[in-house]
Amino acid sequence: MIVLGIESSCDDTAAAVVENGRVVLSSVVSSQDRIHARYGGVVPELASRSHIEAIVPVVEEALARAAASLDDIHGIAVTQGPGLVGSLLIGLSFAKGLSYVKGLPLVGVNHIESHPYAAFLAEKGEDREVPSFPFVSLIVSGGHTTLMYFEDYTKYKILGQTLDDSAGEAFDKVAKLLGLGYPGGAVIDALAKEGSSQAITFPRPLLGKGNLDFSFSGLKTAVLTHVRSLGGPPSEAHLKDIAASFQEAVVDALVTKGLWACRDAGVRDLVVAGGVASNSRFRSRLTEMASKEGLKLFIPAPKYCTDNAAMVASLGTRLLENGSFAGLELNALPTWEGF
Numbered sequence: 001m002i003v004l005g006i007e008s009s010c011d012d013t014a015a016a017v018v019e020n021g022r023v024v025l026s027s028v029v030s031s032q033d034r035i036h037a038r039y040g041g042v043v044p045e046l047a048s049r050s051h052i053e054a055i056v057p058v059v060e061e062a063l064a065r066a067a068a069s070l071d072d073i074h075g076i077a078v079t080q081g082p083g084l085v086g087s088l089l090i091g092l093s094f095a096k097g098l099s100y101v102k103g104l105p106l107v108g109v110n111h112i113e114s115h116p117y118a119a120f121l122a123e124k125g126e127d128r129e130v131p132s133f134p135f136v137s138l139i140v141s142g143g144h145t146t147l148m149y150f151e152d153y154t155k156y157k158i159l160g161q162t163l164d165d166s167a168g169e170a171f172d173k174v175a176k177l178l179g180l181g182y183p184g185g186a187v188i189d190a191l192a193k194e195g196s197s198q199a200i201t202f203p204r205p206l207l208g209k210g211n212l213d214f215s216f217s218g219l220k221t222a223v224l225t226h227v228r229s230l231g232g233p234p235s236e237a238h239l240k241d242i243a244a245s246f247q248e249a250v251v252d253a254l255v256t257k258g259l260w261a262c263r264d265a266g267v268r269d270l271v272v273a274g275g276v277a278s279n280s281r282f283r284s285r286l287t288e289m290a291s292k293e294g295l296k297l298f299i300p301a302p303k304y305c306t307d308n309a310a311m312v313a314s315l316g317t318r319l320l321e322n323g324s325f326a327g328l329e330l331n332a333l334p335t336w337e338g339f
Contacts (some may be wrong), residue, residue: 003320004073004098005313006059009083010142011036011047013054017066017073021317022122022130026065026312027303030054033183039175048086054287055094062309070102077316079309080326081107081333082143088332096328107319108314108326110339112146113156115273116138117314118300131269131298134236138258140282141274141307142168142183144336145214145254147261151272152297153318159261160212167250169278170216172222174246178239179337189279195240197248197281200226204252212257212264219249247281255285262295271309273299278302 002025007014011032032050036042063069064143078095081088092108099106116137120130139146145166147159153297165173168185175184180191202222205215223246227234234242254276262270272286277299290297304310333339 001074003313003317004076005309006095007309007312008051008087009079010305011042013051013058014309015059015062016313018313021314022120024310026062028058028062028274030058037182040182044084047238051090071072075105076193076318077107077313078268082336085332085334091172095286106326107316108330114311114315116271118273118311119271119298122272124326131271134267135269136261136267137271139274139277140167147212149265162214164215164217168222171275173220192244192247195244197244199241200245251282251285269296275306277305
């Protein structure tokens with residue numbers, strides 16, 4: 001089964017062609033970082049307009065790279081939510097149009113639920129191990145920080161989630177208050193490598209045993225309070241220490257609760273996905289923890305951690321196989337509660 005995936009939940013326009021839910025024949029992502037950088041965050045109206053401009057060339061390029069035409073496609077999977085409603089509607093409208101004209105089955109995909117499917121992806125000719133069910137997934141993206149227990153491809157339950165800011169949002173907001181620009185994750189990661197993670201003791205919220213929820217709003221405020229206490233801009237060396245100490249606090253919370261969730265669920269496979277899973281310190285700490293605890297760790301390649309359409313096509317393949325088809329009434333669901 002060859003599936004065309006379309007993703008437009010936030011500020012990346014993406015399309016991918018995936019075979020049998022695993023083999024990536026093509027994956028194209030058009031980023032809007034340059035557009036939103038001047039504002040320090042995503043501007044929904046600008047994001048929607050950019051999706052309109054990018055959707056056709058992105059899908060055409062995905063098909064071209066896969067050496068495929070729409071006649072080779074067996075179904076279309078499109079992100080239905082959660083996300084910015086204006087952005088979602090661009091991808092949905094385009095996917096519904098293709099489905100109607102070509103008579104192709106269509107499925108709507110939960111963007112957050114699709115992130116763990118990046119762990120099942122492989123390049124053509126690549127033979128790699130994939131997670132075994134049941135497994136725990138820690139999804140750490142710009143909008144969500146969520147722990148999920150997957151019993152099967154489409155059967156899961158939520159174990160814990162953020163009560164306020166997501167980890168990715170905290171990275172972006174701390175980068176902004178430090179004057180590091182947007183997006184902030186990669187900049188903080190780079191600075192932290194030259195700083196001391198023990199220089200400043202920032203809080204690790206909700207690290208009470210038994211609680212699998214997350215909270216990063218207080219940590220963000222702690223960084224702001226520390227910067228204000230300096231009485232002026234931090235030196236270059238201290239800026240690196242702030243970045244390293246903040247990053248370590250976030251990573252501590254994520255790694256600790258990922259481990260607790262695996263123990264509580266009695267599983268040995270842990271899948272970590274989402275944009276923050278590209279962070280080098282996070283990946284290193286996860287690898288250390290998994291080795292010590294005897295867990296099998298699955299972290300997608302960085303290009304499949306951030307928003308992409310290959311993961312959407314992978315989950316979409318399972319939904320198509322189950323006959324979970326959508327009609328032209330398919331609409332955007334900006335929040336998870338809508339699913």
